[in-house]
Amino acid sequence: MGKVVSAHSVSVDGYITGREPGPGKGLGDGGMLFDWYFDGDTPSRVFGGFKLSEPSARVFDAAAERVGVALTGRNTYEDSERFGGGSPHPTAPLLLLSNHPAPEITERQTLVTTGIEDAIAAAREIAGDRDVCLMGGGVTAAALKAGLVDEVILHQVPILLGSGRPFFQTLPRHIRLRLIEAVPAPGVTHLHYAVER
Numbered sequence: 001m002g003k004v005v006s007a008h009s010v011s012v013d014g015y016i017t018g019r020e021p022g023p024g025k026g027l028g029d030g031g032m033l034f035d036w037y038f039d040g041d042t043p044s045r046v047f048g049g050f051k052l053s054e055p056s057a058r059v060f061d062a063a064a065e066r067v068g069v070a071l072t073g074r075n076t077y078e079d080s081e082r083f084g085g086g087s088p089h090p091t092a093p094l095l096l097l098s099n100h101p102a103p104e105i106t107e108r109q110t111l112v113t114t115g116i117e118d119a120i121a122a123a124r125e126i127a128g129d130r131d132v133c134l135m136g137g138g139v140t141a142a143a144l145k146a147g148l149v150d151e152v153i154l155h156q157v158p159i160l161l162g163s164g165r166p167f168f169q170t171l172p173r174h175i176r177l178r179l180i181e182a183v184p185a186p187g188v189t190h191l192h193y194a195v196e197r
């Protein structure tokens, strides 16, 4: 069975965007969170156009190859210009979680409006023995609260952004993490945690 994995590029102060992200504006003034995708000599086996450092490529591709569906929150969907009607992943389809209708959704995308449990059940069904990749701080927090996250991957970029959309959100209780792997790489440190249940 696949896992439910949250994977984000995050500043040291916990932001997944800079100020004023949005459609056409990407991560706002936090675009450097994605620099490590392009600052090396090793092409990704999964994402065409990505050229990473060798340690980053190893970590990134190992996770990306396992993704069977991307489950994104509405903010990620809108700020990413609805992924052009497709998916952020080259082979895995997109599932969108929202409390509201999404008339603009395409036949290549699936909307769930009945909550995080239903969204993850639907995502698992689509992913099969591959992983569900959570995208967005809000979606990740909802899944953590529901006890449905297996692993958290933080691609930690050495910058204090000072403001932006936070990855870390309020939780009703402590959630213990166990470090699986920490990989220092040029411009980023990859921190891979298992969620203890």
Ligand SMILES: NC(=O)c1ccc[n+]([C@@H]2O[C@H](COP(=O)([O-])OP(=O)(O)OC[C@H]3O[C@@H](n4cnc5c(N)ncnc54)[C@H](OP(=O)(O)O)[C@@H]3O)[C@@H](O)[C@H]2O)c1
Residues within 6 Å of the ligand: 007, 008, 009, 010, 015, 016, 017, 021, 022, 026, 027, 033, 072, 073, 074, 075, 076, 077, 079, 080, 097, 098, 099, 100, 113, 114, 115, 116, 135, 136, 137, 138, 139, 140, 142, 165, 166
């Ligand atoms: N740095 C990175 O690696 C990275 C990765 C992914 C995304 N991002 C960026 O992060 C930003 C978005 O993150 P975010 O934390 O603001 O938002 P998000 O998680 O993408 O979206 C939050 C929205 O998703 C819906 N949602 C979340 N939990 C729900 C639940 N339990 N039931 C129903 N709907 C639920 C709600 O939409 P409704 O309000 O429509 O109900 C909620 O307002 C974007 O700018 C994106 O580009 C960065």
